Amino acid sequence: MASKKRKTEGRISKSEGSAKREGRSSRVGPRVSDLRxxxxxxxxxxxxxGSHLTDLLLExxxxxxxIDNFVTGSLENIDHLGGHPRxxxxxxxxxxxxxxxxxxxxxxxxxxxxSPVDYLQLPIQTLKVGSLGTHKALGLARHKRARFxxxxxxxxxGDPLVHPQPEAYWGNxxxxxxxxxxxxxxxxxxxxxxxYARQHALDARxxxxxxxxxxxxxxxxxxxxxxxxxxxxxxxxxTVFGDGSQTRSFCYCSDLIEGIYRLMxxxxxxxxxxxxxxxxxxxxxxxxxxxxxxxxxxCSPGGCPVPVVNIGNPDETTILEFARQIIALTGCKxxxxxxxxxxxxxxxxxxxxxxxxxxxxxxxKVPLRQGLQRTLEYFRGRE
Ligand code: UDP
Numbered sequence: 001m002a003s004k005k006r007k008t009e010g011r012i013s014k015s016e017g018s019a020k021r022e023g024r025s026s027r028v029g030p031r032v033s034d035l036r037x038x039x040x041x042x043x044x045x046x047x048x049x050g051s052h053l054t055d056l057l058l059e060x061x062x063x064x065x066x067i068d069n070f071v072t073g074s075l076e077n078i079d080h081l082g083g084h085p086r087x088x089x090x091x092x093x094x095x096x097x098x099x100x101x102x103x104x105x106x107x108x109x110x111x112x113x114x115s116p117v118d119y120l121q122l123p124i125q126t127l128k129v130g131s132l133g134t135h136k137a138l139g140l141a142r143h144k145r146a147r148f149x150x151x152x153x154x155x156x157x158g159d160p161l162v163h164p165q166p167e168a169y170w171g172n173x174x175x176x177x178x179x180x181x182x183x184x185x186x187x188x189x190x191x192x193x194x195x196y197a198r199q200h201a202l203d204a205r206x207x208x209x210x211x212x213x214x215x216x217x218x219x220x221x222x223x224x225x226x227x228x229x230x231x232x233x234x235x236x237x238x239t240v241f242g243d244g245s246q247t248r249s250f251c252y253c254s255d256l257i258e259g260i261y262r263l264m265x266x267x268x269x270x271x272x273x274x275x276x277x278x279x280x281x282x283x284x285x286x287x288x289x290x291x292x293x294x295x296x297x298x299c300s301p302g303g304c305p306v307p308v309v310n311i312g313n314p315d316e317t318t319i320l321e322f323a324r325q326i327i328a329l330t331g332c333k334x335x336x337x338x339x340x341x342x343x344x345x346x347x348x349x350x351x352x353x354x355x356x357x358x359x360x361x362x363x364x365k366v367p368l369r370q371g372l373q374r375t376l377e378y379f380r381g382r383e
Contacts, residue, residue, distance in 0.1 A: 037061055037062070037063060037086075038061075038062050038063070038105040038106060039062065039063045039064075039065065039102060039103060039104050039105050039106070040057050040062045040063070040064050040065070040104075040105065040106040040107075040108060041064075041065045041066075041067065041098075041100070041104050041106070041107045041108065041137075041140065041146075042054050042057070042064055042065070042066050042067070042108045042110060043067045043068070043094045043107075043108070043109050043110055043111035043133065043137055044067075044068055044073060044094075044109075044110035044111030044112065044151075045064070045066025045067060045068050045073070045078060045089065045110070046066065046068035046070060046073030046074055046075060046077050046078050046089075047068065047072060047073040047074075047077065047110060047111070047114070048077070048114075048212075048214075048216045048217050048218070048253070049110055049114075049151065049209070049212065049253065049256070049257070050066070050068065050073065050077075050108075050110040050111070051073075051077035051078050051216055052214070052216065052253050052254070052257050053108060053110065053257050053260065053261075054066055054078065054081065054087070055081075056257050056258070056261055057261075058081070058084060058086055058087060060261070062086065062106075063086040063087075063088075064086060064087050064088070065088045065089075065090065065100065065102075065104070066078060066081075066087065066088070066089045066090070067089075067090050067091075067092050067094055067098070067111070068089075068091065068092075068111065069091060069092060069093040069094070069111075070091065071093075071113065071122065071125060072113045072114070072115075072118050072122075072218070072221070074216075074218070077216050093133075094109075094111045094129060094133040094136055094137060095128045095129060095132040095133045095136060096136070097136060098136050098137070098139070098140045100140070100144075103144060104140065104141075104144040104146045105144075105146050105147065106146055106147050106148075106149070106264060107137055107138075107140055107141040107144075107146050107147070107148045107149070108149050108151070108260075108264065109133070109134060109137040109138075109148065109149065109150050109151060109189075110151040111129050111133055111137075112126060112129045112130060112133070112151070112182075112185070112186075113125065113126050113129075113182070114153070114182075115218075115221040115222050115223045116179065116182075116222060116223070116342065117221060117222025117223075118221060118222070119179070119181055119182040120178055120179075123181035124181075126181045126182050126185050127181050127184070127185045129185070130182075130184075130185025130186055130188055130189045131185060131188050131189070131192070134150065134188075134189040134192050134193065135192060138192060138193060138196045138202065138204075141196075141202060141204075142196060142200050142202055147203045147204070147205070147264065148193065148196070148202055148203070148204040148205070149204070149205045149206070149207065149260070149263065149264045150189055150190065150193045150204070150205070150206045150207070151207060151209060151260075152186050152189065152190050152206050152207060152208045152209065152308075153182070153183075153186050153208060153209050154208055154209065154210040154211070154310070154312065154349055154351065155173075155179065155182055155183045155186060156171050156173070156183060156186050156187050156190065156208060157169055157171040157172065157173075157208075157346075157349075158171045158172040158173030158174065158179075158183055158344075158346065159172050159173075159174075159344060159345075159346045159347055160172055160346065160348065160349065163348055163350060164314060164316075164350035164351060164352040165310065165349070165350065165351060165352055166310070166352040166354070166355075167208065167308045167309065167310055167352075167355060171187075173187065174344050177343055177344040178342070178343050178344060179343075179344050190206055190308070193206055193306060194206075194304060194305065194306050197305040197306045198305055204305075204306045205263050205264055205306060205307050205308075205309070206306055206307070206308040206309070207259070207260050207263055207308075207309055207310075207311050208308065208309070208310045208311070208312075208351075209256065209260075209311060209312065210249055210251060210310065210311070210312025210313070210349065210350075210351045211248045211249060211250050211251065211312065211349070212250070212251045212252070212253055212256045212312070213225040213250050213251075213252065213253065213371065213372075213375055214252055214253030214254070214371065214374065214375050214378075215253070215374065215375060215377075215378035216253075216378070217375070219379060219382060224248070224319060224322065225250065225372075225375065226379065227239065228322070228323055228326040229326060229330070229372075229375065229376060229379050230379065231334060232326050232327060232330040232332040232334050233330065233332070233379065233380065235332050235333045235334055236334060237334055237335050237336065237337040238323045238326065238327065238334050238335075238336050238337070239337055239338075239339045240319055240320055240323050240336050240337070240338050240339070241319070241338075241339050241340065241341045241342060241345065242319075242338070242340070242341030242345065243320070243338065243341075244318055244319045244320025244321075244323065244336075244338070245318050245319075245320065245347075246318065246319055246341070246345060246346065246347050246348065247316050247317060247318050247319070247347075247348045247349060247350065248316070248317065248319065248322070248349050249312055249313050249314055249315055249316045249317070249349060249350045249351060250313060250315070250317070250322075250368060250371070251311070251312045251313035251364055252313070252364065252366035252368075252370075252371030252374075254366060255313065255364040255365055255366050256311055256312070256364075258362065259309075259311035259356055259360060259362040259364075260311055262360040262361070262362050263307070263309050263311070263356075263360055266359070266360060307359070309355050309356050309359065309360065310351040310352060310353055310355065310356060311351070311353070311356055311362070312351035312353065312364075313351070313364040313368075314350050314351055314352070314353055314364075315364075315368060316348075316349075316350040317368075320336070323336050324336075325368070325369075325372070326372070329369065329372055329373070329376065330376065
């Protein structure tokens, strides 16, 4: 891991000019069209997904203030941004008070250990960043009248009894099990985000991220993609947990970040056609359409003030099949060995992305083979 500095700051160009911000009638938050150079805060900016998000935001004209404490993030992931005129970095634990002088228009809360190995080793930090860290990030968004996006997870569905998983599914989580620290932290973070939207009219969105892979994953973070690639590159046996019949659906990082960007930037998410919308609007309170085109009854009987959207690739594969694909792709001489299945390892996982398709016009584009090739190149350079 990169060396730790107390405070590492880049610069923000004064010539960018201050972005204009306007409150919305029923919600607090910026109107995208009014912002020429919006400012985004990204917590977890030195992490795998946080750093890809930061790159995309800079590409699309944002000023970015990245925050990370390097517990699982790495300076290497943001090294290339040193000296970027619109990037500033603050080394801080987001469970501590976040103080920023400048206006902020978007808060993207990505900070958290996210691999099973990491959160098993760091259960208290994981719970703290999901609870106290989310509280601080929400407080910052509220104070700045910024729009807020929570990076949640498919883990809120636990070991799902519904397949594929739609957002309206409440999940099957063991709060007492080893994954409970992550699952419950994210479930709490979702509930807190919704409470801020209800009580403070905060303009918020929640993305539930399914298995994602790509460059900048840590080779030894324990997740299946870097684990298998690293084993294959050394011609070591690929360790399949259980009998390998459990399934996952892998999304390439650029696809995922594009979907998340759309969710945050969308001013209003509407039903596909106005006729459906009109009909739905005339129905009873329980199915009234919110500003985002959500049927309240989709989320909870009382209505959900926050759009919640799964982003992931529905292309599902068993872990055993995935191991065979990695062997074929790398041309390695590795064999497959079977190890005990970790406790509470979900048996199957596939996102239902109907909402993302309808509301955001989004679906993944990068085929698994192509995404794995790019990831392999990245890891080859680091072995
Ligand atoms: N897995 C495996 N071998 C490994 C690492 C993981 O068979 O060396 C399995 C793991 O048990 C799970 C799946 O791969 O069923 C995905 O694991 P990962 O840690 O990537 O993420 P999860 O989806 O469980 O959060």
